[in-house]
Amino acid sequence: MRWAKIRIFLVFLTLCLLVAFLDQRNVLSPVRSVFQFGLSPIVRATYVLKNNFQDALSFITFWKSGEARIKNLEQKNLELIGKALRVEQLEKENRDLYKQLGTPFPSGHIRLGANVLGVNRFLIVGRGSKDGVRLGQSVVYLDHFIGKVIRVDEGVSFIQLPTDGEIKIPVKVGATGSAKGVTVGQFHSTIILDQVAQNEEIKVGDYILTSGEDGKILPDLILGRVKKIVSVPTDIFKKAEIEPLMTYDQLDLVFIIIR
Amino acid sequence: MKKFYLLSAVSIILQSQTRIICWPILVVGASARQFNERKLYILAFFLGILTDLISGRMLGITSAFLTFFVFSLLLLKLRFKDSYKVILGASVVFELIYLVLVNSALI
Numbered sequence: 001m002r003w004a005k006i007r008i009f010l011v012f013l014t015l016c017l018l019v020a021f022l023d024q025r026n027v028l029s030p031v032r033s034v035f036q037f038g039l040s041p042i043v044r045a046t047y048v049l050k051n052n053f054q055d056a057l058s059f060i061t062f063w064k065s066g067e068a069r070i071k072n073l074e075q076k077n078l079e080l081i082g083k084a085l086r087v088e089q090l091e092k093e094n095r096d097l098y099k100q101l102g103t104p105f106p107s108g109h110i111r112l113g114a115n116v117l118g119v120n121r122f123l124i125v126g127r128g129s130k131d132g133v134r135l136g137q138s139v140v141y142l143d144h145f146i147g148k149v150i151r152v153d154e155g156v157s158f159i160q161l162p163t164d165g166e167i168k169i170p171v172k173v174g175a176t177g178s179a180k181g182v183t184v185g186q187f188h189s190t191i192i193l194d195q196v197a198q199n200e201e202i203k204v205g206d207y208i209l210t211s212g213e214d215g216k217i218l219p220d221l222i223l224g225r226v227k228k229i230v231s232v233p234t235d236i237f238k239k240a241e242i243e244p245l246m247t248y249d250q251l252d253l254v255f256i257i258i259r
Numbered sequence: 260m261k262k263f264y265l266l267s268a269v270s271i272i273l274q275s276q277t278r279i280i281c282w283p284i285l286v287v288g289a290s291a292r293q294f295n296e297r298k299l300y301i302l303a304f305f306l307g308i309l310t311d312l313i314s315g316r317m318l319g320i321t322s323a324f325l326t327f328f329v330f331s332l333l334l335l336k337l338r339f340k341d342s343y344k345v346i347l348g349a350s351v352v353f354e355l356i357y358l359v360l361v362n363s364a365l366i
C-alpha cells in the first residue's frame with residue numbers, strides 16, 4: 001500500500017523533471033507559445049481590471065488628503081517647469097558644442113512599446129522574440145529603469161524588476177555619480193544600495209541612477225531615491241534603502257530598448 | 260467536478276497577478292478530500308505547468324513542488340483521515356515554503 005503511494009509519487013515527480021529537462025532544451029517552446037497566445041488576452045484583461053479596481057479604491061483614500069497633495073504637486077510642477085527650461089537651454093548649448101567640434105550628436109535608442117500583461121515575480125509584457133526582444137535588454141518608462149529582460153518567448157517577455165532578489169544593478173548616486181555601488185532587490189518591495197565606499201557621501205533624498213558599468217544596462221536611468229541609510233560607520237561598505245519612484249504593479253505600458 | 264475546473268481557472272488568473280501566494284496550493288488543498296490520489300497528482304501537475312507558463316519559470320518546477328505537496332497531503336490523510344484542519348495546516352506550511360523559495364529566487 002505504502003509502496004504504491006511512493007511509486008505514483010515518483011512517477012509524477014519524474015514526469016515533472018522530464019518536462020523541466022525538455023523545457024531547458026527548448027523542446028517545449030512551441031507549446032509555450034501556443035498557451036501564451038491563448039492566455040495573454042485573459043491575463044491582460046485581469047491586469048487592467050485589477051488596476052481599475054485599485055484606482056477606485058485609491059479615490060476613497062484620496063478625498064481626505066487630496067487638497068494638500070494637489071497643492072504640493074502644483075508646487076513641484078512649478079519647480080519642474082523651471083528645471084525643464086534649464087535642461088532645454090543646456091541641450092541647445094550641447095548641440096552647438098557638438099557642431100563646433102564637428103562630431104555628430106549621439107542618436108537616441110530605439111524604444112519598443114510593450115503592454116503590461118501582468119506582474120508576479122516578473123513583469124510580463126506582450127512583446128517577444130518575433131518583435132526583436134532579446135535577453136538582457138533594458139526596459140524603461142520615460143527615463144526610469146523598470147528592469148531587464150530575463151526570458152523571451154515568441155510573443156511574451158518576462159522582465160526582472162529591481163526589487164527582485166536575484167538582480168544586481170551597478171548604480172551611481174546623483175547625476176555626477178561621485179559615489180558608486182550596486183543595488184539588490186529585497187522581498188519584491190524594496191531595493192538595497194550596497195558596496196558604496198565608506199568615504200563616499202550619500203544622504204536621504206539622493207537620486208540613484210544606473211551607471212551602465214556592466215555594459216548591459218543603459219546608463220543614466222533613474223532607479224529611485226535614498227530613503228534610509230541602514231549601515232553604521234564601522235561597516236566596510238555604506239548601505240541604504242532605496243525607494244523606487246515607480247509603482248511597478250500599476251504600469252500599463254513600458255518600453256524595451258531594442259537597440 | 261465543474262467547480263474544480265472553475266477554481267483552477269480562477270487560481271491561474273490570480274497567479275498571473277500575484278507574487279507571493281501560490282493559488283494552486285489552495286485548489287489542490289481544497290480538492291484533497293474529494294479527489295483520489297491519481298486525480299490529485301494530475302491536478303497538481305497541470306496547475307503547476309500552467310503556473311510556470313504564466314510566471315515565466317522553467318516548466319515543471321511548480322509541478323514538482325505541488326507533487327511534493329500532494330505526497331505530503333496523502334501521507335497526512337493516512338494518519339489523520341480527512342481532517343480539514345490538517346489539510347489547511349499543510350497548505351499554510353507549503354505556502355510559507357513557497358514564499359521562502361520565491362523570495363530567495365530559488366523558484
